[in-house]
Amino acid sequence: MIQRLALLGVGLIGSSLVRALKEKQAVQHVVGYGRGEKNLQEALELGVIDEIATSVADAVDGADMVVVAVPLGAVKGLFAEMKGKLSENAVVTDVGSVKWSVVRDAQQVFTTVPPRLIPGHPIAGTEKSGAAASFAELYQGRRVILTPLDNRDEDALQKVTAMWELAGAEVVEMGVQHHDEVLAATSHLPHLLAYGLVDALARQDAHREIFRFAAGGFRDFSRIASSDPTMWRDIAMANRKPLLETLDQFRKELDEVESMIQDKDGDALLELFSRAKQARDEHYE
Amino acid sequence: MIQRLALLGVGLIGSSLVRALKEKQAVQHVVGYGRGEKNLQEALELGVIDEIATSVADAVDGADMVVVAVPLGAVKGLFAEMKGKLSENAVVTDVGSVKWSVVRDAQQVFTTVPPRLIPGHPIAGTEKSGAAASFAELYQGRRVILTPLDNRDEDALQKVTAMWELAGAEVVEMGVQHHDEVLAATSHLPHLLAYGLVDALARQDAHREIFRFAAGGFRDFSRIASSDPTMWRDIAMANRKPLLETLDQFRKELDEVESMIQDKDGDALLELFSRAKQARDEHYE
Numbered sequence: 035m036i037q038r039l040a041l042l043g044v045g046l047i048g049s050s051l052v053r054a055l056k057e058k059q060a061v062q063h064v065v066g067y068g069r070g071e072k073n074l075q076e077a078l079e080l081g082v083i084d085e086i087a088t089s090v091a092d093a094v095d096g097a098d099m100v101v102v103a104v105p106l107g108a109v110k111g112l113f114a115e116m117k118g119k120l121s122e123n124a125v126v127t128d129v130g131s132v133k134w135s136v137v138r139d140a141q142q143v144f145t146t147v148p149p150r151l152i153p154g155h156p157i158a159g160t161e162k163s164g165a166a167a168s169f170a171e172l173y174q175g176r177r178v179i180l181t182p183l184d185n186r187d188e189d190a191l192q193k194v195t196a197m198w199e200l201a202g203a204e205v206v207e208m209g210v211q212h213h214d215e216v217l218a219a220t221s222h223l224p225h226l227l228a229y230g231l232v233d234a235l236a237r238q239d240a241h242r243e244i245f246r247f248a249a250g251g252f253r254d255f256s257r258i259a260s261s262d263p264t265m266w267r268d269i270a271m272a273n274r275k276p277l278l279e280t281l282d283q284f285r286k287e288l289d290e291v292e293s294m295i296q297d298k299d300g301d302a303l304l305e306l307f308s309r310a311k312q313a314r315d316e317h318y319e
Numbered sequence: 320m321i322q323r324l325a326l327l328g329v330g331l332i333g334s335s336l337v338r339a340l341k342e343k344q345a346v347q348h349v350v351g352y353g354r355g356e357k358n359l360q361e362a363l364e365l366g367v368i369d370e371i372a373t374s375v376a377d378a379v380d381g382a383d384m385v386v387v388a389v390p391l392g393a394v395k396g397l398f399a400e401m402k403g404k405l406s407e408n409a410v411v412t413d414v415g416s417v418k419w420s421v422v423r424d425a426q427q428v429f430t431t432v433p434p435r436l437i438p439g440h441p442i443a444g445t446e447k448s449g450a451a452a453s454f455a456e457l458y459q460g461r462r463v464i465l466t467p468l469d470n471r472d473e474d475a476l477q478k479v480t481a482m483w484e485l486a487g488a489e490v491v492e493m494g495v496q497h498h499d500e501v502l503a504a505t506s507h508l509p510h511l512l513a514y515g516l517v518d519a520l521a522r523q524d525a526h527r528e529i530f531r532f533a534a535g536g537f538r539d540f541s542r543i544a545s546s547d548p549t550m551w552r553d554i555a556m557a558n559r560k561p562l563l564e565t566l567d568q569f570r571k572e573l574d575e576v577e578s579m580i581q582d583k584d585g586d587a588l589l590e591l592f593s594r595a596k597q598a599r600d601e602h603y604e
Binding site for chain 1: 392442444446462464491501502504505506508509510511512514515516517518520521523526528529530531532533536537538539540541542543544545546547548549551552553555556562563566568569570571572573576577580581583585588589591592593594595596598599600601602603
């Protein structure tokens with residue numbers, strides 16, 4: 035049972051976690067800290083949080099679990115504000131989509147990464163934002179990747195693992211760099227492509243008509259372009275190197291596809307499309 | 320009321336149209352022609368079609384409405400087989416995603432495009448294929464683009480329009496080239512990108528793990544990579560020029576995005592992401 039959970043950043047991800055924990059009666063009291071006053075009030079009214087803190091220091095005061103759930107660009111500032119204010123038994127974790135930048139931020143603020151800081155990343159979310167969009171079932175059957183460092187405190191790792199499992203997730207451990215490479219390919223690049231395509235279309239003179247005739251496939255494909263731009267700006271900046279590498283691989287694939295079309299090589303194109311369909315159908319029903 | 324509808328190609332698109340017409344009691348008898356024996360039997364058992372024809376000539380014999388619903392690469396062959404077999408009052412339409420190639424096929428087979436041939440394209444579909452995946456509601460509230468030529472027979476145009484409206488669609492008329500350009504951007508390019516990304520990931524050694532950690536956004540983004548590869552090979556081949564042009568524009572956008580990440584220009588990236596989000600949110604809720 036978590037006695038006092040400090041939720042720093044009361045958005046979709048953090049609020050959904052807290053809702054799930056409350057449903058399981060696995061947390062006694064939740065203190066929320068965030069920048070949007072209206073969102074905090076809403077979270078309070080919805081019973082997502084029990085109290086609004088006006089500073090990070092107040093939020094973490096006496097907390098045995100601190101969940102950092104803000105865009106990556108804001109993580110370092112929060113670390114700095116909580117420095118020296120944490121209880122000795124406090125466990126800290128985060129939900130950032132890039133783990134290397136969180137580790138670097140912690141190193142810069144705390145000199146070494148505190149053993150009771152367990153970096154984490156729930157592979158879940160929707161294109162919506164804010165406490166009002168949160169729901170307890172978000173993590174049911176989803177995976178949460180933890181990237182504990184060598185100096186991790188085993189008790190802290192166990193507590194973070196137990197918390198996510200209570201929320202319905204399957205917890206997996208992975209190295210920091212490996213996490214960032216895998217996520218660059220499966221999440222960060224698709225977001226770049228979706229934002230890029232929608233922007234390219236929106237720039238055209240006929241864009242109203244173009245969107246009007248967009249089919250269902252386009253709606254699905256472009257859904258992730260509705261995601262929070264600040265969060266994704268931060269992710270792209272924080273995961274620059276793996277993202278540029280995977281983008282480069284994708285460009286090579288695009289070169290091949292373009293050559294096939296230019297050369298009217300329908301057989302090669304059919305082979306590529308079939309391979310892709312097979313790969314996707316293998317992994318999703 | 321359509322007396323005898325010849326459905327050439329008994330797939331998702333054609334079968335869904337026929338189901339909708341039957342629900343409205345707008346068609347008396349449907350003759351199906353296609354290559355997959357099992358699929359035809361299924362369509363017959365499901366009541367989608369009332370009769371299986373073993374040749375195009377048999378299928379169109381006495382038909383007052385002929386719907387060509389095959390991959391684009393098969394259209395020309397069907398036109399050749401129906402030449403000289405059509406009733407005088409027969410209206411012919413198709414559902415191809417590229418209109419220029421259908422017009423060219425018709426010119427090559429019939430010398431000039433028959434006035435009672437009205438090229439059409441329903442902006443609807445799913446990633447599924449076959450008669451068993453069809454459903455009467457597919458066209459509810461969706462748009463159907465007709466690209467009638469200057470020599471069109473007004474009665475034929477009216478009959479095709481009425482047929483689609485009965486199926487629940489909004490019918491829009493457009494020029495052939497304009498249609499192909501708009502669809503290249505909103506449908507054909509997204510399919511290329513989705514197929515390309517899934518294939519690029521599947522080629523990596525760690526692809527099983529990569530798909531395992533793919534989030535919900537990736538599932539949506541890549542759904543269209545489950546579409547029928549033959550159909551999409553044909554579309555890419557048939558719409559080569561507009562597709563290569565829109566791919567070129569997208570590459571320029573990707574160049575810009577890449578530069579922004581390389582230059583750590585978070586402001587520019589945020590602006591681009593925000594513009595894309597706004598454009599998408601404007602057009603879909």
